[in-house]
Amino acid sequence: MTDKKVNIILSFLFVIFVILGAYQGRNVEFYRECEAFYRWILAVGTQERLFQASEGEQKTGKFVDLQLFDKVSEKAIPLLQNEERIKDSIDNTISYRENFANIIGDISNDPIIWKITTKKEMEALRKEFLKNLREGKIEFSRNITYAEAQESGVNIFNLFFGFRKIAASLIWLEVDRYWHQGLLYRMVPLMRTCVTLDPNFVEAYLIGAWHLAYNATAKLIETPQHLKKWNPKYKACVGEKETFYYLGIDFLKKGIRHNPRDYKLYFDLGFAIYKNKMNDYPNAVRYLTEAVRVPHERWVRRQLYICQELNGQYEEALQGWEDYKNRFPDNPIAPRFILRNQGKIYEKKAQELIKEVEKISDEQIKEEKIKEAENLKKQAKEIWEKLSKEESDPYGEYRLLLMDAMDLYNQGRFLESIAVLDKARWESPSNFDEASDLIIKIKQEANLPLTVSEKKAVLRKAEGDRCQGMPEEIPNSG
Amino acid sequence: MKSLLDSIKGPWFIAVYTWREGLRRKTLVGFLILSLLVIFGATFMTSFINQATVGDVSTDMDLKLIKDICVTTISIFGILITIFISASVVPTEVENRVIYTVLSKPVRRFQYLFGKFLGVQLIIIMNLCLMGGLFFIALYIKQQILPTLLLWSVFLTYFEFLIVSALTFAIACASSSSVLPTIAGLFIYITGSLTEYLKDVYNRSGQTGEWLDSIIGYIAYILWNVLPNLQRFSLKTQIINSQPNDPPTDVLIPQLVLYGLIYAVCGYILAYWIFRKREV
Numbered sequence: 001m002t003d004k005k006v007n008i009i010l011s012f013l014f015v016i017f018v019i020l021g022a023y024q025g026r027n028v029e030f031y032r033e034c035e036a037f038y039r040w041i042l043a044v045g046t047q048e049r050l051f052q053a054s055e056g057e058q059k060t061g062k063f064v065d066l067q068l069f070d071k072v073s074e075k076a077i078p079l080l081q082n083e084e085r086i087k088d089s090i091d092n093t094i095s096y097r098e099n100f101a102n103i104i105g106d107i108s109n110d111p112i113i114w115k116i117t118t119k120k121e122m123e124a125l126r127k128e129f130l131k132n133l134r135e136g137k138i139e140f141s142r143n144i145t146y147a148e149a150q151e152s153g154v155n156i157f158n159l160f161f162g163f164r165k166i167a168a169s170l171i172w173l174e175v176d177r178y179w180h181q182g183l184l185y186r187m188v189p190l191m192r193t194c195v196t197l198d199p200n201f202v203e204a205y206l207i208g209a210w211h212l213a214y215n216a217t218a219k220l221i222e223t224p225q226h227l228k229k230w231n232p233k234y235k236a237c238v239g240e241k242e243t244f245y246y247l248g249i250d251f252l253k254k255g256i257r258h259n260p261r262d263y264k265l266y267f268d269l270g271f272a273i274y275k276n277k278m279n280d281y282p283n284a285v286r287y288l289t290e291a292v293r294v295p296h297e298r299w300v301r302r303q304l305y306i307c308q309e310l311n312g313q314y315e316e317a318l319q320g321w322e323d324y325k326n327r328f329p330d331n332p333i334a335p336r337f338i339l340r341n342q343g344k345i346y347e348k349k350a351q352e353l354i355k356e357v358e359k360i361s362d363e364q365i366k367e368e369k370i371k372e373a374e375n376l377k378k379q380a381k382e383i384w385e386k387l388s389k390e391e392s393d394p395y396g397e398y399r400l401l402l403m404d405a406m407d408l409y410n411q412g413r414f415l416e417s418i419a420v421l422d423k424a425r426w427e428s429p430s431n432f433d434e435a436s437d438l439i440i441k442i443k444q445e446a447n448l449p450l451t452v453s454e455k456k457a458v459l460r461k462a463e464g465d466r467c468q469g470m471p472e473e474i475p476n477s478g
Numbered sequence: 479m480k481s482l483l484d485s486i487k488g489p490w491f492i493a494v495y496t497w498r499e500g501l502r503r504k505t506l507v508g509f510l511i512l513s514l515l516v517i518f519g520a521t522f523m524t525s526f527i528n529q530a531t532v533g534d535v536s537t538d539m540d541l542k543l544i545k546d547i548c549v550t551t552i553s554i555f556g557i558l559i560t561i562f563i564s565a566s567v568v569p570t571e572v573e574n575r576v577i578y579t580v581l582s583k584p585v586r587r588f589q590y591l592f593g594k595f596l597g598v599q600l601i602i603i604m605n606l607c608l609m610g611g612l613f614f615i616a617l618y619i620k621q622q623i624l625p626t627l628l629l630w631s632v633f634l635t636y637f638e639f640l641i642v643s644a645l646t647f648a649i650a651c652a653s654s655s656s657v658l659p660t661i662a663g664l665f666i667y668i669t670g671s672l673t674e675y676l677k678d679v680y681n682r683s684g685q686t687g688e689w690l691d692s693i694i695g696y697i698a699y700i701l702w703n704v705l706p707n708l709q710r711f712s713l714k715t716q717i718i719n720s721q722p723n724d725p726p727t728d729v730l731i732p733q734l735v736l737y738g739l740i741y742a743v744c745g746y747i748l749a750y751w752i753f754r755k756r757e758v
Contacts, residue, residue, distance in 0.1 A: 010751045017744040022703040024737045028710045031730050038725050114725045134681055165715050166550040169543045173523075200721050203539040259721055 031118075036133070036141065037126045038117040039258075043140040044069045045104030046260040048097060050290065051253055063139040064132050066097075072125050073100035076116050083112050107261055107294050140257055168198035175204075184216050188247075195254070202262050205255030213248035213273050217241045225460075228467035237467035245277050263300055266291035271303045281311035298328065305337060314344045339387045343399060346380035377403065398428035402435070414446035488585045489593035496567055496597025497604070503566075506559055510605055513555030517612045520547040521620065541620055545718050548613040552606070552635060553714075559605050560639040561663030564646040566656035567594050568753075573654065577758050591753050595647055595746060602639055606632055630731065631714045637738030638711040642667050644745025645706075651753040670708035677702045706741045710734060 044065050073096035080086045080100075086109060090099055103109050116122065132138050171194050178187045191208040195201055223239025231238040234246050252269040259265060270287030274280045288304035301324055308317035318341035325334035353373035360366045381403060387396030401424035408417035418439050425435035440454050450458065500506060521544060568591075571577040580590060610632035617625040646663035653659050676698040683695020713730055 006754070007751075010747060014744060014747045014751065017740055017747060018704055021706065021737065021740040021744060024733065024740050025703060025707060025710070028730070028733050028737055031725075031733065032710065035725050111726065163550050163553070165719065166546045169546040172539070172543070200716075200719060201542070202721075203542055207539065262721060 033126060033130060034114075034118045037122075037129050038114055040065075040129060040133075040138065040141040041069075041072060041113060041117060042104060042110075042260050043257040045101045046257055047140055048101040049105050050256070050286075062137060064137045065139050068125070068129060068132060068138075069100075070097050071128075072122075073097045075121060075125060076100055076113075079116055079119065079121060080112070085109070086112060104260075105293070110261070164197045165201075168194045168201050168204070171197070172201075172204060175208075179211065179215075184211065187211060191251075195258075199258040202255060202259055202264060205252055205259075206264055206268050209248035209252045209255075209268060210272065212244050212251060213277050216244045217277075220244075224463070225465065225467055226463050230467055230469040230471065237465070237470060242278075245273055248273055261294045263291040263294050263296035266294070267296070267300050267303070270307065275303070275307055275310070281307055285311050285313065302333065309337070309341055309344070314341045314348060317341045318345065336387065336391045336393050339383050339391065340393075340395060343380045343383035343387065343396075346376045346383065347399075347403070350374075350376035350380065394428045395431070398424050398431055398435075401427060402438075405438070409442055414442050414448065418442055418448070485589065488589045489596060492580070492585070492590060492593025493596035493600060496594055497600040500563055500567075500597065500601040503563070505562055506601070506605070509555050509559050509562070510608060513551050513609050514612055516551040516555075517548050517609060517616060520544045520551075521616055523547065541617070542719060544616060544620060546715075548616065549631060549715050549718055552609045552613065552632065553638075556602070556606060556609065556635060556639055557642060557667055560602050560643045561646055561660055561667065562656075563601050564598050564643040565650045565659035565663050567598055568647070568650045569653050569656040569659065572758060581758065587754055588750060591651070591746075591750055595644070595749070598643055598647060599640070602643060603636065606636055606639070625718075627717050627720055630727070631718045634711055634714040634717070634731065634734055637735055638708055638714070640738045641706045641708065641741040641745070642670065644742040644749070648745045648749035648752060651749045651756065667708065670706050673702060673705050673707040674709050676705070706737075710737065 048066075048069065077090060077096045077099055080103060081090060086103060089103065089106075091102075094102075104113060117126070129138065133141055171190055175187050175190045175194065178184070178190070187208075191204060191211075194204045195208070198204070217240075220240050222241065225237065228237040228239040228242070230236075231246070236242065236246075238246065249269065252265055252273070255262075255265045256269070266287045270284045270291060274287060275284035284307040285304065288300065288307055291300050292304055301320065305317045305320040305324065308314075308320065318338060321334050321338045321341060325331065325338065328334070350373045353369050353376065357366055357369045357373070360369065381400060384396040384399040384403070387393045388400065389396075401420050405417045405420040405424060408414075408420060421435045421439050421442070425432045425439075436454075436457070440450065440457060442448075443450055443454070444458075523543065568577075571580070571594075577590075581587065585593075610628065613632075614625060614628055617628060642663060645666050646659055649662045650656065650659035679698035680695045680702060683698065684692045711734060713727060713734065716724070717727055
């Protein structure tokens with residue numbers, strides 16, 4: 001073969017392979033764009049389903065996430081109707097957006113959503129998403145590995161040659177150093193940098209929120225209610241401590257948007273902040289319920305059921321604990337909490353019956369209802385005794401004393417009732433405040449003198465829940 | 479059949495010889511020892527992080543740091559080893575005049591070059607296996623679960639190196655010293671990691687309305703399509719810290735493997751094209 005011929009063949013082969021490389025590159029690019037689009041869909045779906053109610057619609061006109069999500073939902077729902085697994089869960093009475101957000105909420109639907117994002121029907125919307133991302137109009141996508149790389153010129157992405165994760169980890173070592181030096185305020189911007197470099201750095205969100213909610217507030221004193229200020233964003237009265245709690249909440253919510261399938265973020269939001277720090281049990285239950293919807297550790301469920309009990313959802317908590325006991329028969333905690341919830345359900349039913357009795361005029365029915373209520377109380381007492389003796393739980397003894405005290409109170413034997421309550425509050429220190437409040441209530445009713453601390457507690461209550469700048473009508477908070 | 483075996487035997491012997499020669503190179507051994515030290519040291523670097531929060535976050539933090547440090551170490555030292563070895567195998571033989579002895583034997587240039595290229599790949603794979611193996615052990619000790627995703631990460635890293643190796647090898651075929659191809663190899667890696675920037679140039683072009691602006695945009699677009707984009711292999715770092723909501727990687731991994739192979743063939747064709755005209 002002549003030299004010329006070989007040259008032609010080689011150059012031809014070279015060109016062919018370069019074209020093939022370019023073609024294959026486009027294939028890879030297609031999947032990368034689909035991935036950015038898929039992650040954004042999950043983030044907006046999570047935002048819509050979990051945070052929209054509390055945070056409201058996007059306030060800045062700059063971002064178009066929700067408008068685009070509406071378009072995506074309109075396109076996706078008809079496609080999802082062809083999917084056997086999903087078609088039954090589509091509710092025609094709610095909007096496309098809500099429907100799609102609910103479907104996104106189920107982790108088992110992820111492969112179907114991924115399939116939808118790669119479909120040809122979605123191509124136009126995918127392009128629109130990438131265009132908006134380049135123009136900085138997308139709020140809920142911060143995956144700088146992919147499409148965001150095109151957003152600006154020489155950006156962080158380019159500077160680190162793709163070694164962003166190690167950059168985030170090394171910055172985290174600096175955060176850790178500041179933590180040991182007690183420089184909490186220096187940590188916050190660095191923590192934000194960490195999660196910007198690596199939006200999937202779940203531990204940074206967790207430890208960052210922990211620093212904000214726990215360590216930053218450790219030496220702060222409680223702000224008196226009347227000195228707190230109304231915060232329209234959080235729809236709550238916010239003092240010094242609460243400011244840090246909400247910063248922690250925002251940080252975790254950001255993490256959830258980027259990692260909607262990680263239980264740890266939901267768990268820390270529900271348990272570590274809403275339950276432990278803010279005593280906000282409805283929100284604690286809400287986020288812990290989300291945590292158990294995705295793969296989780298066994299202790300996550302336990303916290304959910306405890307929060308359900310604290311939130312007064314005794315039936316759900318009981319059902320949960322029974323299920324938990326069946327799954328893990330060796331667990332020593334479940335039987336104790338089953339008894340606690342059973343006892344509370346009996347007490348609750350008895351109270352409801354007593355309330356009903358007040359409205360009934362027929363003496364015979366009244367008597368029957370009272371008997372029924374007494375029977376329920378008896379059953380509750382039996383459970384509390386069992387809890388106290390068999391499970392050695394001081395809560396059982398506390399509830400027994402509390403029930404006795406309320407019986408004495410109902411008979412008008414106030415002093416004896418107060419004495420029993422006083423014993424009860426020392427029996428179970430975790431319920432000290434509940435028993436103390438009852439003592440104050442009985443003393444006030446019986447015109448008995450209050451102690452200094454009780455007077456202070458009354459004064460604190462008299463200030464009410466209002467704070468500076470609080471509107472007359474409080475919008476729903478989530 | 480016998481002739482086919484003979485045609486494979488030649489390159490294979492050259493590959494084994496290149497591999498043995500590579501093992502004797504002090505620079506490569508130095509890089510390898512350094513990388514192994516860093517991987518081994520990653521566990522110590524994280525030992526002073528003793529935060530305790532709700533759940534078991536501190537353990538996860540250690541793991542993440544170890545993973546990030548090790549993956550980056552493998553990437554940095556791996557690419558240095560790849561560039562040094564790809565840039566030096568042919569020029570060293572020219573310098574030592576060994577090439578004349580080899581080519582005077584019944585070995586065609588195509589076979590010689592293929593053998594050399596294969597030898598380079600053997601060295602890269604061996605280094606990757608050593609680094610990946612130590613990383614595998616470090617991770618297993620830490621989390622007590624076999625880190626199988628790490629194998630996919632190392633596998634993808636190899637195909638990233640394959641592209642850089644093939645293109646550096648092609649330049650090395652035109653050079654009589656290993657300095658120029660080494661520098662070129664580093665540039666290939668840097669530009670390959672920044673190819674994404676070209677798309678940004680294309681997206682911003684045409685804003686001034688000037689014809690030159692549009693032309694630059696189109697050139698950037700063509701280059702973005704044609705040049706290998708090493709950032710596409712970023713899946714290797716993502717996969718190791720895999721999140722439950724990550725899209726399935728089973729489609730993307732074969733696509734990336736094919737992408738790496740195509741550019742490797744490109745590099746090899748270029749290398750042969752240059753080498754066959756070379757007067758040796």
